[in-house]
Amino acid sequence: MTTTLQKPAELQQTVPPAGATRPKRLGQRAVGFFMALPPILLIALFVGFPIVLAFGFSIGLTGGLNHTIATIGQNVHEADAWWGTLAAYQEMFTNKRFLGDLLVTVIVTLVSTATVIFLALGIGLYLKLKGGRMARLLSGLAIVPLFIPVVIASWAILTFYSGTGFLRSVFALFGLDFPVWAFTMVTVIIGSVWTSLPFSVLMISSGLQSVPNAMIEAARDAGAGSLRTIVSVIVPMAAVPIIIATTFTAIGIIGSFTVPYFTGPNSPNMLGVDMSNYFSAFNQPQQSAVMAFTVFLIASGIAALYVWANFRSAKEQGKV
Amino acid sequence: MAITTGSRAASRTRRPLTLDSIVRGALVGLFVVLMVVFILGPLLWLGVRAFAGNWTFPNLLPDDWTLRWWQVVVNDGALGVAVQNSLFFAPLTVLVSAIICLPAAYAFARFDFPGRRFFLISLFATNAFPKMGLFVTLAALFYALNLMNSVLGILVVHVLGTVVFMTWIPAAAFAAVPRNLEEAARDAGASKLRVFASVTLPMALPGIIVAAVMSFLASFDEAQGTYLVGAPAFMTMPTQMYSLVLNYPTQVAAVFSILLAIPSVALMLVAHKHILGGQLAEGFQIK
Structure with missing residues (x-):
């Protein structure tokens, strides 16, 4: 409904100023297209193409460009039908270690993302509604974690929560025993939250800042309490930046390597670490590729949410 | 801005101090303290370690202080090479990424062409797929093309990590330059190139700077891909950290961490105004 109503606005926007003639516009479109092409080609060549190639490898198509890796790798399942084989998938999905890691990865992603968004919303709302020096x-x-390389952050967090870390030292001074969180999933979650916080805070607080104050005051004048104002006015109006922050955070965490590698236990750990282990240490690239596609499948669900949110916002502005 | 905060402060002083407001203030205070410990605690704890000699367990400070560990790092050849590699790849990555992406950013902002929206979203592919999975898939191709353990291979990995920054953020910055300003300059007789150089570019510069800084840091911090593609032939500072943590005393890793953080912090301080000012957030909303 709304789209049809907004179509005219879109037309007005794209109709060129009176001076522009048709052939010139065509030329401009070609120029724009070719200027935009290089990064697209780069991604097609080094993201799109390898993904297709690796998918073929994961279902046992070991010819062509996959030949080298299939020769180097061990435990490679080769295709027994023209379309390939699901043997590698079958192997991994009956592998207890992989299933455990998959579960851990999903849980860490859910808990960390929820915590990050909760904190970022809290800080953003405090900044918007209260303001002042404290906010x-x-x-x-x-924002501080944005300044710190992830490798350092992971290691700093590991030592902070280790057996001789700060928290245990403080508690020991009072004669109390604080649990050792290093090399457990607790530090992995702490590390993921720590490293993901800045982006979400930037996205969400910028989204919240652009909610007009007049709207908030109108809601208050109509008798809405603080909570009501937040839940049914402010958050819905900043929904798109919030969804962007959520998707980027979740995708970042689900594929993370450095944080779980440094701070997590040997097993079960997140799939990023396991993928790298299977690839390098165990030399089983096909199994590693199966893991990658499992993660891709989950991530593409999250990414679809992001694309949908962007289209929705573009629609609201009458651009589609 | 000043007026509104002023009136708010005034209304606050008029309000009587109730139990409710005290509790609320205390909760906010507690939250801030927790956040300080959560965010800054690990960094300070690590920083102190770089100057620590012996450290007995429950004490909050080391028993004695030393600069010995700094000497170890300076004298270690492998660590020096890692610093060099990092300082080689990061600027090169920014340069290559800028050459590839900035024209595209301008095109996204100023031209309407078929497939524009599809292009913008497919750039997101680099971020939509988890990094580690991407590198594992990339490895098969790199083996075939003989790019494993090569400078070009690492450069590709690093540039891939910067494409989104280098395209989206400058595109938003170019789009924010008012068209009528450019048209006015054209009417005043400036050539197209002149308009771009003296109107469009300066106004979009903050966005480009943010993009360059984010790209530099992305390259400087890139560890997983470099490790998979480049180790052990090419170790950069972050990949060196992996082996450092296992093979050296913790204090050495702490010193190295401080060294590794210096460029990041310096660059962020240069660009933080623009980043906090919304250049980053603006770039991540596809328009």
Whole structure:
């Protein structure tokens, strides 16, 4: 409904100023197309193509460009039908270690993403509704991890929560025993939250800032309490940046390697670590590829949400 | 801005101090303290370690202080090579990425062409797929093309990590330059190139700087792909950290961490105004 109503606005926007003639526009379109092409080609060649290739490898198509890796790798299932074989998938999906890692990966992603968005929303709302020095301090603090390479962050977090770490030292001074969180999933979650926080805070607080104050005051004048105003006015109006923050955070965490590699246990650990182990240490690239496609499948569900959110916002602005 | 905060402060002083407001203030204070410990604690704890001699367990500070570990890092050849590699790849990545992506960013902002929206979203593919999975799939191709353990291979991995920054953020910045300003310059007789150089580019520069800084850091921090594709032939600072943590005393890793953080912090301080000002957030909303 709304789209049809907004079509005229879209037409007005794209109709060129009176001076532009048809052939010139065509030329401009070609120029634009070719200027935009290089990064697309780069991604097609080094993201799209390898994904197709690796998918073929994962179902046992070991010819062509996959020949080298199939020769180097061990435990490679070769195709027994023209379309390939599901043997590698079958192997992995009956592998207890993989299933455990998959579960851990999903749980860490859910818990960390929820925590990040909750914190970012809290900080963003505090900044929007209260303001002042405390709020600025808080948001400034949340940006700090952006300054720190992930490798360092992971290692710093590991030592902080280790057996001789800060928390255990403080508790020991009072004669209390604090649990060792290093090399458990707790530090993996802490590390994931720590490293993902800045992006979400930037996205969400910028989204919340652009909610007009007049709307908030109108809701309040109509008798809505603080909570009601937040839930049914502010958050829905900033929905798109919130969804973008959520999807980027979730995708970042589900594929993360450094944080779980440094701070997590040997097993079960997140799939990023396991993928790298199967690839390098165990030299089983096909099994590694199966893991990659399992993660891709989950991530593409999340990514679809992102694309949908962007289209929705473009529609609202009458651009589609 | 100043007026609104002023009136808010005034209304706050007029309000009587109730139990409710005290509790609320205390909760906010507690949250801030927890956040300080959560965010800054690990960094300070690591920083102190770089200057620590012996450290007995429950004490909050080391028993003695030393600069010995800094000397170990300076004198270690492998670590020096890692620093060099990092300082070689990061600027090169930014340069290559800028050459590939900036014209595209301008095109996305200023031209309407078939497939524009599809292009914009397919750029997102680099971020839609989890990095580690992507590198594993990339490895098969790299083996076939003989790009494993090569400079070009690492460069490809690094540039891939910057495409989204280098395209989306400058595109939003170019789009934000008012067209009528450009048209006015054209009417005043400036050539197209002149308009671009003296109107469009300067106005979009903050966005481009943010993109360059984010790309530099992405390359400088890139560990997983470099490790998979480049190790052990090419070790950069972050990949060196992997072996450092296992093979050296913790203090050495702490010193190395500080060294590794210096460029990031310096660049972020340069660009933080623009990043906090919304250049980053703006770039991530496809328009």
